Amino acid sequence: MDTPKFRRSQRIAAMTSLLSNYPGRLFSLTAFSQQLDTPKSVLSEDLAIVKETVETLQTGELQSVAGAKGGIRFIPKITHKRQKEFLEEVARELSQEHRILPGNYLYYSDLISSPAYVQPMAEILAETMNLKDHQYVVTVETKGIPLAYAVARLLDKPLVVVRRESLMTEGSTVSVNYVSGSGGGMQRMVLPRRAMKTGSGVVMVDDFMRGGGTARGMKNLMKEFDAEVTDIGVIMASKSPADKKGGSYTSLLILEKVDEETGKVDLYPNPELFQ
Amino acid sequence: MDTPKFRRSQRIAAMTSLLSNYPGRLFSLTAFSQQLDTPKSVLSEDLAIVKETVETLQTGELQSVAGAKGGIRFIPKITHKRQKEFLEEVARELSQEHRILPGNYLYYSDLISSPAYVQPMAEILAETMNLKDHQYVVTVETKGIPLAYAVARLLDKPLVVVRRESLMTEGSTVSVNYVSGSGGGMQRMVLPRRAMKTGSGVVMVDDFMRGGGTARGMKNLMKEFDAEVTDIGVIMASKSPADKKGGSYTSLLILEKVDEETGKVDLYPNPELFQ
Numbered sequence: 001m002d003t004p005k006f007r008r009s010q011r012i013a014a015m016t017s018l019l020s021n022y023p024g025r026l027f028s029l030t031a032f033s034q035q036l037d038t039p040k041s042v043l044s045e046d047l048a049i050v051k052e053t054v055e056t057l058q059t060g061e062l063q064s065v066a067g068a069k070g071g072i073r074f075i076p077k078i079t080h081k082r083q084k085e086f087l088e089e090v091a092r093e094l095s096q097e098h099r100i101l102p103g104n105y106l107y108y109s110d111l112i113s114s115p116a117y118v119q120p121m122a123e124i125l126a127e128t129m130n131l132k133d134h135q136y137v138v139t140v141e142t143k144g145i146p147l148a149y150a151v152a153r154l155l156d157k158p159l160v161v162v163r164r165e166s167l168m169t170e171g172s173t174v175s176v177n178y179v180s181g182s183g184g185g186m187q188r189m190v191l192p193r194r195a196m197k198t199g200s201g202v203v204m205v206d207d208f209m210r211g212g213g214t215a216r217g218m219k220n221l222m223k224e225f226d227a228e229v230t231d232i233g234v235i236m237a238s239k240s241p242a243d244k245k246g247g248s249y250t251s252l253l254i255l256e257k258v259d260e261e262t263g264k265v266d267l268y269p270n271p272e273l274f275q
Numbered sequence: 276m277d278t279p280k281f282r283r284s285q286r287i288a289a290m291t292s293l294l295s296n297y298p299g300r301l302f303s304l305t306a307f308s309q310q311l312d313t314p315k316s317v318l319s320e321d322l323a324i325v326k327e328t329v330e331t332l333q334t335g336e337l338q339s340v341a342g343a344k345g346g347i348r349f350i351p352k353i354t355h356k357r358q359k360e361f362l363e364e365v366a367r368e369l370s371q372e373h374r375i376l377p378g379n380y381l382y383y384s385d386l387i388s389s390p391a392y393v394q395p396m397a398e399i400l401a402e403t404m405n406l407k408d409h410q411y412v413v414t415v416e417t418k419g420i421p422l423a424y425a426v427a428r429l430l431d432k433p434l435v436v437v438r439r440e441s442l443m444t445e446g447s448t449v450s451v452n453y454v455s456g457s458g459g460g461m462q463r464m465v466l467p468r469r470a471m472k473t474g475s476g477v478v479m480v481d482d483f484m485r486g487g488g489t490a491r492g493m494k495n496l497m498k499e500f501d502a503e504v505t506d507i508g509v510i511m512a513s514k515s516p517a518d519k520k521g522g523s524y525t526s527l528l529i530l531e532k533v534d535e536e537t538g539k540v541d542l543y544p545n546p547e548l549f550q
Contacts, residue, residue: 006328007324008284009283009284009287009321009324009495010324010327010328010331010443011287011288012284012291013287013291013324013325013328013329014289014329014334015330016287016295016334017291017294017295017335017349017351017397018289018326018333020291020295020296021295021298021334021335021351021394022390022394024295025391035332045454046284049282049284049285049288050288050292052285053285053288053289053292054288054289054292057289057310058294059289059293059296060296070513074292076292076296099377101443101444101445101446102443102446103443103483105443105444107445107446107467107469108472109436109443109444109445109467109512110433110435110469113424113427113433113434113435113436113524114427114433114434115297115424115427115428115431115432115433115434116300116431117432118311118424118428119296119297119428136292141416142416142417142419142420142436142438142523143436145421145424145436146369146421146424146434146436146440147422149388149420149421149425150395150424150428151423152388152389152390153393156390156391157390158385158388158389158390159388159389159390159421160385160388161384161417161420161421163389163417167383168380169376169378169384170379170382170384171376171382184511192384193447194385195385196384199453201295205444226424228453232458237280239463252379
Protein backbone atom coordinates (compact mmCIF):
# COMPACT_ATOMS: atom_id res chain seq x y z
CA MET A 1 0.00 0.00 0.00
CA ASP A 2 1.27 3.45 -0.91
CA THR A 3 1.46 6.17 1.68
CA PRO A 4 -1.84 8.05 1.63
CA LYS A 5 -1.62 11.55 0.15
CA PHE A 6 -3.27 13.11 3.21
CA ARG A 7 -2.73 12.58 6.92
CA ARG A 8 -5.55 11.22 9.06
CA SER A 9 -6.44 14.63 10.50
CA GLN A 10 -6.59 16.08 6.99
CA ARG A 11 -8.74 13.26 5.66
CA ILE A 12 -11.10 13.75 8.57
CA ALA A 13 -11.31 17.49 7.97
CA ALA A 14 -12.01 16.90 4.27
CA MET A 15 -14.72 14.28 4.73
CA THR A 16 -16.41 16.06 7.65
CA SER A 17 -16.55 19.29 5.67
CA LEU A 18 -18.14 17.61 2.64
CA LEU A 19 -20.57 15.52 4.69
CA SER A 20 -21.71 18.56 6.70
CA ASN A 21 -22.08 20.80 3.68
CA TYR A 22 -24.49 18.34 2.06
CA PRO A 23 -26.34 16.85 5.02
CA GLY A 24 -28.61 13.93 4.28
CA ARG A 25 -26.76 13.12 1.07
CA LEU A 26 -25.22 9.70 0.64
CA PHE A 27 -21.51 9.89 -0.17
CA SER A 28 -19.93 6.69 -1.42
CA LEU A 29 -16.72 5.50 0.15
CA THR A 30 -15.43 4.92 -3.37
CA ALA A 31 -15.81 8.61 -4.24
CA PHE A 32 -13.98 9.66 -1.06
CA SER A 33 -11.33 7.07 -1.78
CA GLN A 34 -10.67 8.50 -5.23
CA GLN A 35 -10.76 12.11 -4.12
CA LEU A 36 -8.41 11.57 -1.20
CA ASP A 37 -6.28 8.93 -2.90
CA THR A 38 -6.64 6.68 0.13
CA PRO A 39 -7.82 3.04 0.43
CA LYS A 40 -11.40 2.54 1.56
CA SER A 41 -10.31 0.48 4.56
CA VAL A 42 -8.35 3.46 5.91
CA LEU A 43 -11.26 5.84 5.29
CA SER A 44 -13.60 3.50 7.16
CA GLU A 45 -11.41 3.89 10.24
CA ASP A 46 -11.38 7.67 9.77
CA LEU A 47 -15.16 7.75 9.52
CA ALA A 48 -15.49 5.67 12.67
CA ILE A 49 -13.66 8.49 14.48
CA VAL A 50 -15.97 11.12 12.98
CA LYS A 51 -18.99 9.05 13.96
CA GLU A 52 -17.80 8.56 17.52
CA THR A 53 -16.99 12.26 17.87
CA VAL A 54 -20.27 13.74 16.62
CA GLU A 55 -22.14 11.21 18.71
CA THR A 56 -20.09 11.95 21.84
CA LEU A 57 -20.57 15.69 21.36
CA GLN A 58 -24.17 15.09 20.27
CA THR A 59 -23.87 17.44 17.29
CA GLY A 60 -25.15 14.96 14.75
CA GLU A 61 -25.41 11.47 13.46
CA LEU A 62 -23.28 9.65 10.90
CA GLN A 63 -25.32 6.97 9.18
CA SER A 64 -23.98 4.11 7.07
CA VAL A 65 -26.23 2.70 4.39
CA ALA A 66 -25.19 -0.70 3.07
CA GLY A 67 -25.46 -1.99 -0.48
CA ALA A 68 -24.53 -0.90 -4.01
CA LYS A 69 -26.37 2.40 -3.63
CA GLY A 70 -25.07 2.80 -0.11
CA GLY A 71 -22.65 5.17 1.51
CA ILE A 72 -22.34 7.52 4.44
CA ARG A 73 -24.46 10.49 5.32
CA PHE A 74 -24.35 13.12 8.05
CA ILE A 75 -27.39 14.54 9.76
CA PRO A 76 -26.82 17.46 12.14
CA LYS A 77 -28.73 17.10 15.38
CA ILE A 78 -28.99 18.90 18.65
CA THR A 79 -29.61 17.27 22.00
CA HIS A 80 -33.06 17.38 23.56
CA LYS A 81 -31.66 19.60 26.30
CA ARG A 82 -30.39 22.13 23.78
CA GLN A 83 -33.56 21.82 21.70
CA LYS A 84 -35.55 22.80 24.76
CA GLU A 85 -33.26 25.71 25.65
CA PHE A 86 -33.37 26.93 22.07
CA LEU A 87 -37.16 26.76 21.81
CA GLU A 88 -37.47 28.53 25.17
CA GLU A 89 -35.29 31.29 23.76
CA VAL A 90 -37.47 31.49 20.63
CA ALA A 91 -40.61 31.63 22.79
CA ARG A 92 -39.13 34.44 24.91
CA GLU A 93 -38.12 36.37 21.80
CA LEU A 94 -41.59 35.99 20.28
CA SER A 95 -43.40 36.89 23.50
CA GLN A 96 -42.13 40.45 23.56
CA GLU A 97 -44.88 43.02 23.70
CA HIS A 98 -43.64 44.96 20.68
CA ARG A 99 -44.40 41.92 18.50
CA ILE A 100 -48.13 42.16 19.15
CA LEU A 101 -50.04 43.52 16.16
CA PRO A 102 -53.58 44.87 15.98
CA GLY A 103 -56.08 42.00 15.96
CA ASN A 104 -54.00 39.88 18.36
CA TYR A 105 -51.58 38.81 15.64
CA LEU A 106 -47.94 38.15 16.37
CA TYR A 107 -45.11 39.46 14.18
CA TYR A 108 -42.58 36.73 13.54
CA SER A 109 -41.57 37.01 9.86
CA ASP A 110 -38.09 38.23 10.81
CA LEU A 111 -37.35 35.26 13.03
CA ILE A 112 -38.50 32.59 10.55
CA SER A 113 -36.29 34.03 7.79
CA SER A 114 -33.14 34.18 9.86
CA PRO A 115 -30.71 31.25 9.37
CA ALA A 116 -29.64 31.46 13.03
CA TYR A 117 -33.18 30.42 14.02
CA VAL A 118 -34.27 28.49 10.93
CA GLN A 119 -31.37 26.01 10.96
CA PRO A 120 -31.97 24.68 14.51
CA MET A 121 -35.76 24.67 13.93
CA ALA A 122 -35.22 22.61 10.78
CA GLU A 123 -32.92 20.21 12.66
CA ILE A 124 -35.58 19.59 15.30
CA LEU A 125 -38.38 19.10 12.74
CA ALA A 126 -36.29 16.92 10.43
CA GLU A 127 -35.60 14.59 13.34
CA THR A 128 -39.34 13.92 13.69
CA MET A 129 -39.65 12.97 10.03
CA ASN A 130 -39.19 9.54 8.60
CA LEU A 131 -36.31 9.68 6.15
CA LYS A 132 -37.41 6.70 4.11
CA ASP A 133 -41.00 7.25 3.19
CA HIS A 134 -40.97 10.47 1.23
CA GLN A 135 -39.64 11.99 -1.95
CA TYR A 136 -40.50 15.68 -1.46
CA VAL A 137 -40.90 18.40 1.13
CA VAL A 138 -43.92 20.61 0.37
CA THR A 139 -45.02 24.00 1.67
CA VAL A 140 -47.50 26.73 0.74
CA GLU A 141 -46.10 30.15 -0.12
CA THR A 142 -44.75 32.35 1.48
CA LYS A 143 -43.69 32.45 5.09
CA GLY A 144 -42.80 28.79 5.56
CA ILE A 145 -40.48 28.58 2.54
CA PRO A 146 -37.13 29.24 4.31
CA LEU A 147 -37.86 26.59 6.96
CA ALA A 148 -39.23 24.13 4.40
CA TYR A 149 -36.11 24.63 2.29
CA ALA A 150 -33.88 24.08 5.33
CA VAL A 151 -35.73 20.84 6.15
CA ALA A 152 -35.50 19.73 2.50
CA ARG A 153 -31.77 20.34 2.62
CA LEU A 154 -31.34 18.28 5.80
CA LEU A 155 -33.34 15.44 4.24
CA ASP A 156 -31.66 15.95 0.83
CA LYS A 157 -35.02 16.04 -0.98
CA PRO A 158 -36.44 18.57 -3.45
CA LEU A 159 -38.76 21.26 -2.11
CA VAL A 160 -42.12 21.82 -3.81
CA VAL A 161 -43.74 25.21 -3.27
CA VAL A 162 -47.52 25.31 -3.65
CA ARG A 163 -48.80 28.72 -4.73
CA ARG A 164 -51.93 30.77 -4.26
CA GLU A 165 -52.46 31.47 -7.93
CA SER A 166 -51.27 29.98 -11.21
CA LEU A 167 -48.57 31.64 -13.26
CA MET A 168 -47.91 31.71 -16.98
CA THR A 169 -44.41 30.46 -16.26
CA GLU A 170 -45.53 27.17 -14.77
CA GLY A 171 -47.58 25.45 -17.49
CA SER A 172 -50.68 23.40 -16.75
CA THR A 173 -51.65 23.35 -13.10
CA VAL A 174 -53.86 21.51 -10.64
CA SER A 175 -55.78 23.55 -8.12
CA VAL A 176 -57.95 22.82 -5.13
CA ASN A 177 -60.14 25.07 -3.05
CA TYR A 178 -60.23 24.64 0.67
CA VAL A 179 -61.82 26.14 3.74
CA SER A 180 -59.39 28.05 5.88
CA GLY A 181 -59.30 26.43 9.30
CA SER A 182 -59.50 29.72 11.15
CA GLY A 183 -61.53 32.31 9.25
CA GLY A 184 -63.67 29.76 7.44
CA GLY A 185 -63.10 31.59 4.13
CA MET A 186 -62.38 29.80 0.88
CA GLN A 187 -58.81 29.72 -0.31
CA ARG A 188 -57.01 28.24 -3.28
CA MET A 189 -53.85 26.17 -3.77
CA VAL A 190 -52.18 25.67 -7.12
CA LEU A 191 -49.40 23.36 -8.24
CA PRO A 192 -47.98 22.81 -11.73
CA ARG A 193 -48.65 19.32 -13.11
CA ARG A 194 -44.94 18.86 -13.69
CA ALA A 195 -43.91 19.87 -10.17
CA MET A 196 -44.11 16.35 -8.75
CA LYS A 197 -43.91 12.75 -9.81
CA THR A 198 -47.15 10.96 -9.01
CA GLY A 199 -47.26 8.31 -6.32
CA SER A 200 -44.88 10.09 -3.98
CA GLY A 201 -44.77 10.37 -0.23
CA VAL A 202 -44.36 13.97 0.95
CA VAL A 203 -43.77 15.81 4.20
CA MET A 204 -45.42 19.19 4.70
CA VAL A 205 -43.67 22.06 6.49
CA ASP A 206 -45.41 25.34 7.33
CA ASP A 207 -45.03 28.27 9.69
CA PHE A 208 -48.32 28.28 11.55
CA MET A 209 -51.32 26.04 12.10
CA ARG A 210 -54.59 27.21 13.57
CA GLY A 211 -57.50 25.09 12.39
CA GLY A 212 -55.53 22.78 10.10
CA GLY A 213 -57.41 23.86 6.98
CA THR A 214 -54.22 24.38 4.97
CA ALA A 215 -53.00 20.92 5.94
CA ARG A 216 -56.30 19.38 4.84
CA GLY A 217 -56.16 21.39 1.61
CA MET A 218 -52.65 20.09 1.01
CA LYS A 219 -53.77 16.51 1.55
CA ASN A 220 -56.49 16.99 -1.05
CA LEU A 221 -54.08 18.62 -3.50
CA MET A 222 -51.61 15.77 -3.02
CA LYS A 223 -54.36 13.24 -3.83
CA GLU A 224 -54.51 14.82 -7.28
CA PHE A 225 -50.88 13.72 -7.65
CA ASP A 226 -51.64 10.32 -6.17
CA ALA A 227 -49.31 11.41 -3.35
CA GLU A 228 -49.57 10.97 0.37
CA VAL A 229 -48.67 13.39 3.17
CA THR A 230 -46.76 11.25 5.68
CA ASP A 231 -45.66 13.96 8.15
CA ILE A 232 -46.57 17.55 8.93
CA GLY A 233 -44.26 19.91 10.82
CA VAL A 234 -44.95 23.52 11.80
CA ILE A 235 -43.18 26.18 13.83
CA MET A 236 -46.22 27.17 15.83
CA ALA A 237 -49.70 25.77 16.42
CA SER A 238 -52.50 27.49 18.29
CA LYS A 239 -53.70 25.60 21.32
CA SER A 240 -57.30 25.91 20.24
CA PRO A 241 -59.02 24.39 18.44
CA ALA A 242 -57.39 21.25 19.85
CA ASP A 243 -58.94 19.23 17.07
CA LYS A 244 -57.17 20.30 13.88
CA LYS A 245 -58.75 19.45 10.53
CA GLY A 246 -55.51 18.20 8.96
CA GLY A 247 -54.86 15.29 11.31
CA SER A 248 -51.65 14.63 13.22
CA TYR A 249 -48.70 17.04 13.07
CA THR A 250 -45.62 18.13 15.01
CA SER A 251 -45.35 21.70 16.26
CA LEU A 252 -42.27 23.26 17.82
CA LEU A 253 -44.21 25.85 19.79
CA ILE A 254 -47.73 26.15 21.18
CA LEU A 255 -49.45 29.52 21.01
CA GLU A 256 -52.08 29.80 23.67
CA LYS A 257 -52.97 33.46 23.56
CA VAL A 258 -52.00 36.88 22.24
CA ASP A 259 -53.61 39.72 24.16
CA GLU A 260 -53.32 43.17 22.66
CA GLU A 261 -54.97 44.73 25.73
CA THR A 262 -52.59 43.42 28.35
CA GLY A 263 -49.54 43.11 26.05
CA LYS A 264 -49.13 39.47 27.06
CA VAL A 265 -48.23 36.55 24.80
CA ASP A 266 -48.68 33.01 26.05
CA LEU A 267 -46.34 30.91 23.95
CA TYR A 268 -44.15 27.94 24.94
CA PRO A 269 -42.19 24.97 23.55
CA ASN A 270 -44.39 22.00 22.74
CA PRO A 271 -44.02 19.75 25.80
CA GLU A 272 -44.77 16.65 23.71
CA LEU A 273 -41.39 17.06 21.99
CA PHE A 274 -39.56 16.32 25.22
CA GLN A 275 -41.52 13.46 26.69
CA MET B 276 -1.07 20.94 30.86
CA ASP B 277 -3.61 18.16 31.26
CA THR B 278 -4.12 15.64 28.50
CA PRO B 279 -6.81 16.98 26.20
CA LYS B 280 -10.11 15.11 26.45
CA PHE B 281 -10.22 14.49 22.70
CA ARG B 282 -7.57 13.37 20.27
CA ARG B 283 -6.52 15.65 17.44
CA SER B 284 -8.56 13.79 14.83
CA GLN B 285 -11.63 14.02 17.08
CA ARG B 286 -11.16 17.74 17.75
CA ILE B 287 -10.85 18.32 14.02
CA ALA B 288 -14.01 16.34 13.29
CA ALA B 289 -15.89 18.29 15.97
CA MET B 290 -14.79 21.77 14.87
CA THR B 291 -15.16 21.07 11.15
CA SER B 292 -18.66 19.74 11.69
CA LEU B 293 -19.73 22.82 13.67
CA LEU B 294 -18.06 25.30 11.32
CA SER B 295 -19.62 23.67 8.25
CA ASN B 296 -23.08 23.45 9.77
CA TYR B 297 -23.14 27.20 10.41
CA PRO B 298 -21.15 28.63 7.50
CA GLY B 299 -20.30 32.31 7.69
CA ARG B 300 -20.75 32.37 11.46
CA LEU B 301 -17.85 33.45 13.64
CA PHE B 302 -16.98 30.84 16.25
CA SER B 303 -14.69 32.00 19.02
CA LEU B 304 -11.67 29.92 19.90
CA THR B 305 -12.68 30.36 23.54
CA ALA B 306 -16.01 28.63 22.95
CA PHE B 307 -14.31 25.72 21.16
CA SER B 308 -11.73 25.56 23.94
CA GLN B 309 -14.43 25.19 26.58
CA GLN B 310 -16.52 22.74 24.61
CA LEU B 311 -13.57 20.49 23.77
CA ASP B 312 -11.72 21.02 27.04
CA THR B 313 -8.54 21.81 25.12
CA PRO B 314 -6.15 24.82 25.29
CA LYS B 315 -6.59 27.45 22.59
CA SER B 316 -3.01 27.05 21.41
CA VAL B 317 -3.68 23.39 20.58
CA LEU B 318 -6.91 24.24 18.79
CA SER B 319 -5.09 26.85 16.70
CA GLU B 320 -2.84 24.12 15.38
CA ASP B 321 -5.85 21.91 14.68
CA LEU B 322 -7.53 24.71 12.76
CA ALA B 323 -4.40 25.32 10.70
CA ILE B 324 -4.75 21.73 9.49
CA VAL B 325 -8.42 22.24 8.64
CA LYS B 326 -7.57 25.45 6.80
CA GLU B 327 -4.79 23.85 4.80
CA THR B 328 -6.98 20.85 3.91
CA VAL B 329 -10.06 22.72 2.66
CA GLU B 330 -7.81 25.05 0.72
CA THR B 331 -5.81 22.19 -0.81
CA LEU B 332 -9.00 20.37 -1.77
CA GLN B 333 -10.61 23.70 -2.74
CA THR B 334 -13.83 22.89 -0.92
CA GLY B 335 -13.92 26.08 1.09
CA GLU B 336 -12.19 28.81 2.96
CA LEU B 337 -11.41 29.08 6.67
CA GLN B 338 -11.20 32.74 7.67
CA SER B 339 -9.74 34.11 10.89
CA VAL B 340 -11.07 37.41 12.16
CA ALA B 341 -8.89 39.13 14.75
CA GLY B 342 -10.02 41.13 17.77
CA ALA B 343 -12.38 40.80 20.70
CA LYS B 344 -15.33 40.01 18.44
CA GLY B 345 -13.14 37.79 16.30
CA GLY B 346 -13.05 34.10 15.67
CA ILE B 347 -13.03 31.58 12.88
CA ARG B 348 -15.57 31.04 10.14
CA PHE B 349 -15.95 28.57 7.32
CA ILE B 350 -17.25 29.44 3.87
CA PRO B 351 -17.85 26.54 1.50
CA LYS B 352 -16.58 27.23 -1.99
CA ILE B 353 -16.20 25.36 -5.22
CA THR B 354 -13.41 25.84 -7.72
CA HIS B 355 -13.99 27.86 -10.88
CA LYS B 356 -13.56 24.68 -12.88
CA ARG B 357 -16.31 22.92 -10.93
CA GLN B 358 -18.48 26.06 -10.97
CA LYS B 359 -18.32 26.02 -14.74
CA GLU B 360 -19.04 22.29 -15.02
CA PHE B 361 -21.96 22.66 -12.63
CA LEU B 362 -23.48 25.63 -14.47
CA GLU B 363 -23.06 23.80 -17.78
CA GLU B 364 -24.99 20.91 -16.26
CA VAL B 365 -27.73 23.30 -15.07
CA ALA B 366 -27.88 24.90 -18.54
CA ARG B 367 -28.21 21.47 -20.18
CA GLU B 368 -30.93 20.44 -17.75
CA LEU B 369 -32.87 23.67 -18.36
CA SER B 370 -32.47 23.52 -22.13
CA GLN B 371 -34.54 20.37 -22.52
CA GLU B 372 -37.44 20.77 -24.89
CA HIS B 373 -40.04 19.55 -22.39
CA ARG B 374 -39.31 22.61 -20.24
CA ILE B 375 -40.61 25.02 -22.87
CA LEU B 376 -44.01 26.44 -21.97
CA PRO B 377 -46.51 28.28 -24.16
CA GLY B 378 -45.41 31.89 -24.70
CA ASN B 379 -41.71 30.96 -24.82
CA TYR B 380 -41.44 30.62 -21.06
CA LEU B 381 -39.11 28.15 -19.43
CA TYR B 382 -40.16 25.90 -16.53
CA TYR B 383 -37.49 25.88 -13.85
CA SER B 384 -39.32 26.04 -10.50
CA ASP B 385 -38.32 22.48 -9.67
CA LEU B 386 -34.62 23.09 -10.16
CA ILE B 387 -34.48 26.30 -8.09
CA SER B 388 -36.16 24.60 -5.12
CA SER B 389 -33.89 21.58 -5.04
CA PRO B 390 -31.05 21.74 -2.47
CA ALA B 391 -28.77 19.77 -4.81
CA TYR B 392 -28.87 22.72 -7.23
CA VAL B 393 -29.57 25.60 -4.86
CA GLN B 394 -26.59 24.99 -2.55
CA PRO B 395 -23.90 25.20 -5.29
CA MET B 396 -25.71 28.17 -6.92
CA ALA B 397 -25.71 29.95 -3.56
CA GLU B 398 -22.02 29.19 -3.06
CA ILE B 399 -21.15 30.77 -6.42
CA LEU B 400 -23.30 33.86 -5.82
CA ALA B 401 -22.15 34.33 -2.22
CA GLU B 402 -18.57 34.40 -3.45
CA THR B 403 -19.36 37.48 -5.59
CA MET B 404 -20.81 39.34 -2.61
CA ASN B 405 -18.89 41.50 -0.24
CA LEU B 406 -19.19 40.00 3.22
CA LYS B 407 -18.56 43.24 5.08
CA ASP B 408 -20.90 45.79 3.64
CA HIS B 409 -24.34 44.38 4.27
CA GLN B 410 -26.67 43.38 7.05
CA TYR B 411 -29.45 41.61 5.12
CA VAL B 412 -30.18 39.49 2.09
CA VAL B 413 -33.42 40.58 0.39
CA THR B 414 -35.63 38.93 -2.22
CA VAL B 415 -39.13 39.35 -3.65
CA GLU B 416 -41.54 36.47 -3.19
CA THR B 417 -41.76 33.67 -4.33
CA LYS B 418 -39.43 31.79 -6.62
CA GLY B 419 -36.14 33.24 -5.44
CA ILE B 420 -36.72 32.53 -1.73
CA PRO B 421 -34.90 29.15 -1.46
CA LEU B 422 -31.79 30.54 -3.18
CA ALA B 423 -31.93 33.79 -1.21
CA TYR B 424 -32.21 31.82 2.01
CA ALA B 425 -29.25 29.64 1.02
CA VAL B 426 -27.16 32.75 0.29
CA ALA B 427 -28.26 34.32 3.60
CA ARG B 428 -27.16 31.16 5.39
CA LEU B 429 -23.74 31.20 3.73
CA LEU B 430 -23.30 34.86 4.68
CA ASP B 431 -24.89 34.30 8.13
CA LYS B 432 -27.30 37.23 7.67
CA PRO B 433 -31.07 37.43 8.09
CA LEU B 434 -33.21 37.10 4.97
CA VAL B 435 -35.89 39.72 4.30
CA VAL B 436 -38.74 38.68 2.00
CA VAL B 437 -40.51 41.50 0.20
CA ARG B 438 -44.12 40.67 -0.65
CA ARG B 439 -46.61 41.57 -3.34
CA GLU B 440 -49.36 42.57 -0.95
CA SER B 441 -49.61 43.57 2.69
CA LEU B 442 -50.89 41.17 5.32
CA MET B 443 -52.71 41.72 8.58
CA THR B 444 -50.03 39.71 10.30
CA GLU B 445 -47.23 42.11 9.46
CA GLY B 446 -48.25 45.45 10.96
CA SER B 447 -47.59 48.77 9.26
CA THR B 448 -45.93 48.46 5.89
CA VAL B 449 -44.10 50.50 3.29
CA SER B 450 -44.97 49.93 -0.34
CA VAL B 451 -43.65 51.12 -3.66
CA ASN B 452 -45.04 50.74 -7.15
CA TYR B 453 -42.70 50.02 -10.00
CA VAL B 454 -42.75 49.38 -13.70
CA SER B 455 -42.00 45.79 -14.58
CA GLY B 456 -38.89 45.73 -16.74
CA SER B 457 -40.36 43.32 -19.24
CA GLY B 458 -44.09 43.75 -19.64
CA GLY B 459 -44.10 47.41 -18.68
CA GLY B 460 -47.04 46.81 -16.30
CA MET B 461 -47.23 48.36 -12.84
CA GLN B 462 -46.40 46.13 -9.92
CA ARG B 463 -46.23 46.57 -6.18
CA MET B 464 -43.73 45.65 -3.46
CA VAL B 465 -44.55 45.71 0.24
CA LEU B 466 -42.36 45.41 3.32
CA PRO B 467 -43.32 45.70 7.00
CA ARG B 468 -41.76 48.73 8.71
CA ARG B 469 -40.28 46.48 11.34
CA ALA B 470 -38.68 44.06 8.87
CA MET B 471 -35.40 45.97 8.66
CA LYS B 472 -33.24 48.33 10.64
CA THR B 473 -32.78 51.58 8.75
CA GLY B 474 -29.38 52.51 7.35
CA SER B 475 -28.46 48.98 6.31
CA GLY B 476 -26.55 47.64 3.34
CA VAL B 477 -28.39 44.80 1.61
CA VAL B 478 -27.74 42.30 -1.14
CA MET B 479 -30.59 41.29 -3.41
CA VAL B 480 -31.02 37.73 -4.69
CA ASP B 481 -33.65 36.76 -7.25
CA ASP B 482 -34.36 33.99 -9.73
CA PHE B 483 -34.66 35.87 -13.01
CA MET B 484 -33.89 39.29 -14.45
CA ARG B 485 -35.24 40.54 -17.72
CA GLY B 486 -35.49 44.34 -17.81
CA GLY B 487 -34.27 44.98 -14.27
CA GLY B 488 -37.53 46.60 -13.17
CA THR B 489 -37.75 44.51 -9.99
CA ALA B 490 -34.18 45.46 -9.08
CA ARG B 491 -34.96 49.14 -9.58
CA GLY B 492 -38.16 48.76 -7.57
CA MET B 493 -36.16 47.13 -4.78
CA LYS B 494 -33.67 49.99 -4.78
CA ASN B 495 -36.54 52.45 -4.38
CA LEU B 496 -38.12 50.40 -1.61
CA MET B 497 -34.79 50.18 0.20
CA LYS B 498 -34.47 53.99 0.05
CA GLU B 499 -37.58 54.14 2.23
CA PHE B 500 -35.53 52.25 4.83
CA ASP B 501 -32.50 54.44 4.24
CA ALA B 502 -30.85 51.25 3.00
CA GLU B 503 -28.59 50.64 0.07
CA VAL B 504 -28.47 47.68 -2.33
CA THR B 505 -24.76 46.86 -2.61
CA ASP B 506 -24.94 43.68 -4.73
CA ILE B 507 -27.52 41.92 -6.89
CA GLY B 508 -27.28 38.24 -7.79
CA VAL B 509 -29.68 36.24 -9.97
CA ILE B 510 -29.82 32.73 -11.36
CA MET B 511 -30.66 33.76 -14.88
CA ALA B 512 -30.69 37.01 -16.86
CA SER B 513 -32.03 37.46 -20.35
CA LYS B 514 -29.44 38.61 -22.87
CA SER B 515 -31.69 41.39 -24.10
CA PRO B 516 -32.24 44.11 -23.18
CA ALA B 517 -28.51 44.45 -22.50
CA ASP B 518 -29.18 47.62 -20.57
CA LYS B 519 -31.04 46.59 -17.40
CA LYS B 520 -32.86 49.24 -15.40
CA GLY B 521 -31.54 48.08 -12.05
CA GLY B 522 -27.84 48.71 -12.69
CA SER B 523 -25.04 46.19 -12.22
CA TYR B 524 -25.71 42.61 -11.17
CA THR B 525 -24.23 39.11 -11.31
CA SER B 526 -26.06 36.37 -13.17
CA LEU B 527 -25.13 32.69 -13.14
CA LEU B 528 -26.71 31.96 -16.49
CA ILE B 529 -27.55 33.95 -19.61
CA LEU B 530 -30.81 33.19 -21.40
CA GLU B 531 -30.59 34.17 -25.02
CA LYS B 532 -33.71 32.61 -26.46
CA VAL B 533 -36.57 30.19 -25.88
CA ASP B 534 -38.23 29.08 -29.10
CA GLU B 535 -41.49 27.18 -28.78
CA GLU B 536 -41.62 26.55 -32.54
CA THR B 537 -38.26 24.83 -32.90
CA GLY B 538 -38.08 23.47 -29.33
CA LYS B 539 -34.69 25.10 -28.84
CA VAL B 540 -33.42 26.88 -25.73
CA ASP B 541 -30.31 29.02 -25.95
CA LEU B 542 -28.98 29.21 -22.39
CA TYR B 543 -25.40 29.11 -21.11
CA PRO B 544 -23.19 29.91 -18.07
CA ASN B 545 -22.34 33.60 -17.80
CA PRO B 546 -18.85 33.81 -19.36
CA GLU B 547 -18.01 36.87 -17.23
CA LEU B 548 -17.92 34.64 -14.14
CA PHE B 549 -14.87 32.80 -15.44
CA GLN B 550 -12.73 35.57 -16.84
